Amino acid sequence: MIESGQWEPKIIAFCCNYCAYAAADLAGSKRMQYPASVRIIHSPCTGKIEMEHILEAFEKGIDGILVAGCLEGGCHFLEGNLRARKRTDRIREILDQIGVGGERLKMVNLSAAMAPTFVERVREIVEAVRALGPNPLKKSVGAP
Amino acid sequence: MIVASPKPVTELKKLIARHDKVLFVGCGTCVTVCLAGGEREVGIASYAMRMARKIEGQPLELTQITIERQCENEFIKDLAEPASKTDAIVSFGCGAGVQAIAERFPHKPVYAALNTQFLGILEEQAVWTEKCLGCGDCMLAEFGGICPVTRCAKRMLNGPCGGSTEQRCEVDADRPCAWQLIYTRLKNINQLDRLDTIVPPKDWRPSWHAGARKIVRPEHRV
Structure with missing residues (x-):
């Protein structure tokens, strides 16, 4: 995203319905300002965010991803956020290994x-x- | 079930470095169950490889397919068409699957994406343990159904070693002592008398020491 000539990173925030999405909503109600380049994807639970969803977003050229889940111990589905943590850790390893x-x-x-x-x-x-x-995928051949 | 684990992404990348059109083949049997080489794992590896190659400026044309079983020609034949359009095949099957595909496509490079580990079972979500060596001469009946050949680090056949401590193996305290398990099991099934019999040294001839084995069952031949 280019606004006023300066490059702005495009970020996806996968937000859990029971916490982060409500927190984002509250931030909006309170007129709190945060960068407009962030796009929120409403998820039923961070445990529902598959590794493929994150990898595909990076392949399509997203600059960064925030996975926002409930506090540990506070997951509506008991441990969805704990699973999401393990998955994001694994994807982070892969992203490091492939140069993203x-x-x-x-x-x-x-x-x-x-x-x-x-x-x-x-x-x-x-x-x-x-x-x-x-x-870096944006600069390379065949990038979307 | 055959248990395998994925090779690191960096190793996989090196394997296919010289090819631009590659077919990734998953296997729908053992390695799907052990979360190493099923449709899903092939998909994740594909994302990683495509991205890695794009960044290097050498884009990869990647086709994915997962067949029911890579160790059977009946299923491998489904690969003929997609394989004809690629430079190389990467098999996400066990070692048997990789070799079966290589035999079927003698002029196509075939690479293994997994490290095949052992014959084992799922203990709990994402935890597998080895249970069988495939030694070719099963002695489980004598040990109450617990295999000391596989599960005892020293392959003791006549009772535990001196290192068994608090029911754990001295080689790896994470592992239960196979002989403790055997004793408890034989006691539970009232067969402790089996321990009175001295088990002679194991006959390793049916094992793999003389090279790859072959089984022919005439009654089922056609």
């Missing part, structure tokens, strides 16, 4: 009331990815 960079993927845990934390985490990943530069 594991730092582009981050998982955070928060509750529905933690709108300021959500905003802060979003800003953090945007800054981290901005420092890394665009997804």
Whole structure:
């Protein structure tokens, strides 16, 4: 995304219905500002986010992904967020090995009331990815 | 079930470095169950390989297919058409699957994407343990159904070694002592008397030491 001539990282935030999505909603209600380049995908639980979903987004050129789930111990489905943590850890390894960079993927845990934390985490990943530069797949041959 | 584990992404990348059109073949039997080489794992590896190659500026044309069983010609024949359009095949099957495909396509490079490990069972989600060596001369009846040849680090046939401590193996404390398991099991089934019999040294001739084995069952031949 290019706004006013400056490159802005394109970020997807996979948000759990029971916490992060509500936190993002609350952030909106409170008129809290966070980078507009973040696109939220509403997920029933972070445990439902498959490794393929994340890998496909990177292959299609997304610059960074935030997986936002409930606080540990607070998952509506008991351990979906714990599973998501293990999966994101594994994908981070793969991203490092193939040269995309594991730092582009981050998982955070928060509750529905933690709108300021959500905003802060979003800003953090945007800054981290901005420092890394665009997804290297965009520069390569055949990139979408 | 045959248990295998995926090779690291970096190793897989090296295997296919010289090819631009590759067929990834999953197997729908053992390696699907052990989460190493089924449709899903082939998909994840494909994402990784495509991205890795795109970044290197050497894009990979990748086709994915998962067949029911790679160790049977009946199913391998489904690969003929997709294989004809690729430079190489990467098999996500066990060692038998890889070799079966290589035999079927004598002029096509075939690579293994997995490290085939052992014959084992699923203990709990994503945990597998070895249970059988395939030694060709099963002695399970004498040991209450627990194999010391596979599960005892020292392959003791006449009772535990001196290192068995608190029911754990001295070689790896993570592992139960096979002989403790055998004793408990024989006690439970009232067959402790089996321990009175001295088991002679194992006959290893039916094992693999003289090369790959072959079984012919005349009654089933056509």
